[in-house]
Amino acid sequence: VKKRLSTANITALKGVRPIVSLTAYTTPVARLLDPHCDLLLVGDSLGMVLYGMDTTVGVTMEMMIAHGQAVMRTAKNACVIVDLPFGAYQESKEQAFRSAARIMKETGCDGIKLEGGEEMAETVAFLTRRGIPVFGHIGLMPQLVNAIGGYRSVGRSDTEADKIRRDATAIGEAGAFAIVVEGTVEPLAREITAALSIPTIGIGASPACDGQILVSDDMLGLFNDFKPRFVKHFAELAPLISQAAEDYANEVKARTFPGPEHTFQVKRQPV
Numbered sequence: 001v002k003k004r005l006s007t008a009n010i011t012a013l014k015g016v017r018p019i020v021s022l023t024a025y026t027t028p029v030a031r032l033l034d035p036h037c038d039l040l041l042v043g044d045s046l047g048m049v050l051y052g053m054d055t056t057v058g059v060t061m062e063m064m065i066a067h068g069q070a071v072m073r074t075a076k077n078a079c080v081i082v083d084l085p086f087g088a089y090q091e092s093k094e095q096a097f098r099s100a101a102r103i104m105k106e107t108g109c110d111g112i113k114l115e116g117g118e119e120m121a122e123t124v125a126f127l128t129r130r131g132i133p134v135f136g137h138i139g140l141m142p143q144l145v146n147a148i149g150g151y152r153s154v155g156r157s158d159t160e161a162d163k164i165r166r167d168a169t170a171i172g173e174a175g176a177f178a179i180v181v182e183g184t185v186e187p188l189a190r191e192i193t194a195a196l197s198i199p200t201i202g203i204g205a206s207p208a209c210d211g212q213i214l215v216s217d218d219m220l221g222l223f224n225d226f227k228p229r230f231v232k233h234f235a236e237l238a239p240l241i242s243q244a245a246e247d248y249a250n251e252v253k254a255r256t257f258p259g260p261e262h263t264f265q266v267k268r269q270p271v
C-alpha cells in the first residue's frame with residue numbers, strides 16, 4: 001500500500017519538480033483533490049470559506065481539529081498539514097507545542113503550519129526538535145490583519161523586503177520543512193527561493209517559488225466574495241450550484257420531482 005507523502009518527501013522535492021498544493025477542509029472535496037496534490041493544507045482560511053467569518057482571527061482549535069479529521073479520513077496520497085489558529089501558539093513556545101501536539105494526536109496529520117518570521121523562529125525550532133514538523137508562513141500573514149489594518153501584498157519597499165528576507169532565513173534555519181510565501185513581489189520570492197534550502201510554496205508570490213498553493217474554493221470558483229489578482233478560476237462551480245438549486249425549486253413547485261423512478265411503492269413492479 002502506498003503511503004502518504006511525508007514532510008521529508010516534500011522537502012526533497014525542492015529542485016526536482018514544482019510542488020502541488022491546495023487547501024482542503026472536508027472529506028468529499030479532499031477525496032477529489034488528494035490524488036493530484038503533494039500537500040493538502042487544512043487552512044484556517046476555512047473560517048472565511050466555510051463559516052462566513054470576515055477574518056481568520058475567530059477560528060478555533062476545535063474547528064481545525066474537526067476539519068483536520070475530516071480530511072485525514074480520506075487522504076491517501078498527499079501530505080496533510082493543519083494550520084494552528086490565531087491565539088493557539090503566539091503566547092509561548094510551550095503553548096505552541098501543546099496546541100500542535102493536540103492537533104497531531106487528534107487528527108493524525110503530518111505536521112502543522114504557523115504564521116510568523118523572526119519572532120516565531122524560536123518556536124519553530126522548539127517544535128521541530130520535539131517531533132512536530134512545521135510548515136512556515138511569511139510575507140502576507142492573514143492572522144495579523146487587525147495589527148496591519150488589512151490585506152495587501154508586501155515586499156516592495158527595501159525595509160519590507162529586508163524584513164521578509166530575515167523572516168525567511170530565520171524560519172528556514174529553525175528547521176521548517178517548507179515555507180509558504182504569501183502576497184510577495186516576484187523578485188523577492190525568487191531571491192528567497194534561491195537562498196533557502198527548504199521549498200517555498202507560493203500564493204500570490206509568482207512562479208519563482210518551488211511550489212504553489214491556492215484556496216481550493218477560490219480556484220474552483222465557489223468562493224466569490226472577492227477575487228484577488230493571484231487567484232485563477234480553474235472551474236466555475238458557483239453558477240452550476242445556483243442553477244441546480246433553481247432547477248430543483250422549479251421541479252418541486254411543478255411536482256415533476258420526485259418522479260416515479262425516485263418513489264418507493266408498496267408492491268414490486270411486474271417484471
Ligand code: KIV
Nearest residue numbers: 023043044045180203
Ligand atoms: O489558510 C490558508 O488557506 C493558508 C494558505 C492560503 C496558505 O494559509
Ligand code: NA
Nearest residue numbers: 043044045083
Ligand atoms: Na492559513
